[in-house]
Amino acid sequence: MAPSKAYIQSNMPTGTKDEEAIPMWIADMDYLCAEPIRSAVEKMARHGVYGYSRETGSYTQAICRWFLERHNWKIEPDSLVKTQGIIPALNTTVQAFTQPGEKVLLNGPVYYPFYSAVRFQHAKVVSNTLQIRNGRYQFDFNDLEQKLADPKLKVALLCNPHNPGGMVWSADDLSRYASLCLKHNVILVSDEVHGDLTYKNHQYTPLLTLDPAFAENAIICTSPSKAFNMAGLQCSNIVIPNSAIRNIFFQRTLANGMTGLNPFALAATEAAYNYSGDWLDQCVAYLESNLEYALGYFENHIPQITAMRPEATYLLWLDCSALKMSSDELHKLFNTHAKVYLDDGIVFGEEGKTFVRMNFACTRKTLEVALDRIKQSVSALVT
Ligand SMILES: Cc1ncc(COP(=O)(O)O)c(C=O)c1O
Structure with a gap:
């Protein structure tokens, strides 16, 4: 994959000036976008008029065709x-479907904006904490059912595939989860943004392919942003089959002034879904080879840190509990000493406090340098 150097250099935590440091934190890739996406954006740039934009039917068609052909998921354009x-x-979902003081369920550790979405609304976070069994996260369904049964609990936020652990939830797990939400009349938001980055031997199952009944209370978040590395264009497509829920959601987007997408996002999305599937396949293969390299490296050279094997996406969740360090100490070890910028696990919830998250969507060379630096820093601790 071709690295975008200018981007890499600009992609440091705010205020960081250290040119030597390697950014492996925020979830986007160091790679140039697929050529069709770049061409579409360049064409739009040359067009020269960047007024308010409305999508044409071809935008919706591109999305629906992609999910049907890749994932056997028939999305109704109206949804x-x-x-x-x-x-x-x-944020809109939590605002629209909870009152301050009501509760929202999530599965900690999880992508940190799940927490802030709840807190901005002064609602309460309830964690159905993930359990590590056989080296991967699993749901505790007894605890889930108890928590969903609370009448104050209105919304559940599910991350499939999971960030930060990279689990691709099985059809059985998803069915059990969604059935419980349905039984207890809880709106289920399934954030499936990492689905297109699933590795071979694993199967991303869109929730709405499982049982038509799940359409009744589901909000599914999709976007080409992660798979096609275009998060900065800010565009996502939310599937809400139930028209009553959709109207409430849509009214809230209007109330917040969130109307319309920018013309670059519209053009890039079409180019991604219509013409960039081969690029994505190559990208996932490259990521998978980076993943195997990193897993092997931790096992053989940094055994003090245990990497959870992700089944999708380019995030490695690193268990540092054997180092017996606080979250602040871990931060200093990686970010200050090794000069490899990782995300602190604590931001993903209390459950993550002995972890850090590494983004390995970089060139192999960068990955090698970063891992070597981490090895040196960890060895310096021991001696
Ligand atoms: C699970 C998950 N959802 C959403 C996002 C961000 O979505 P957006 O940039 O479209 O707001 C991310 C980014 O890392 C993510 O990992």
Whole structure:
């Protein structure tokens, strides 16, 4: 994959000036976008008029065709609502369907904007904490059912595939989860933005392919942003089959002034879904080879850190509990000493406090340098 150097250099945590440091934190890739996406954006740039834009039917068609052909998921065009990203959709959902003081369920550790979506609304976070069994996260369904039964609990936020662990939830797990939400009349938001980055031997199952009944209370978040590395264009497509739920959601987007997508996002989305599937396949294969390299490296050279094997996406969840360090100490070890910028696990919830998250969507060379630096820093601790 071709690295975008200018981008890499600009992609440091705000205020960081250290040119030596390697950014492996925020979830986007160091790779240039697929050629059809770049061409579509360049064409739009040359067009020179960047006024308010409305999508044409071809935008919706591109989305529906992609999910049908890749994932056997038939999306009804009318069920789509566009938002300027998935975070706005998560925030909108919590605003629209909870009152301050009511409860929202999530599965900690999880992508940190899930927490902030709840807290901005002064609602309460309830964690159905994930359990590590056989080296991967699993749901505790007894605890889930108890928590969903609370009448104050209105919304569940599910991350499939999971960020930060990279689990691709099985059809059975998803069915059990969604059935419980349905039984207890809880709106289920399934954030499926990482689905297109699933590795071979694993199967991403869109929730709505499982049982037509799940359409009744589901909000599914999709976007080409992660798979095609275009998050900065800020565009997502939210599937809400139930028209009553969709209308409430849509009214809230209007109330927040969230209307319309920018013309670059519209053009890039079409180019991604219509013409960039081969690029994506190559990208996932490259990521998978990076993943195997990193897993092997931790096992053989940094055994003090245990990497959870992700089944999708380019995030490695690293268990550092054997180092017996606080979250602040881990931060210093990686970010200050090794000069490899990782996400602190604590931001994904209390459950993550002995972890850090590494983004390995970089060139192999960068990955090698980063892992070597981490090895040196960890060895320096021991001696
Ligand atoms: C699970 C998940 N949802 C949503 C997002 C961000 O979505 P957006 O940039 O469209 O707001 C991310 C980004 O890392 C993510 O990992």
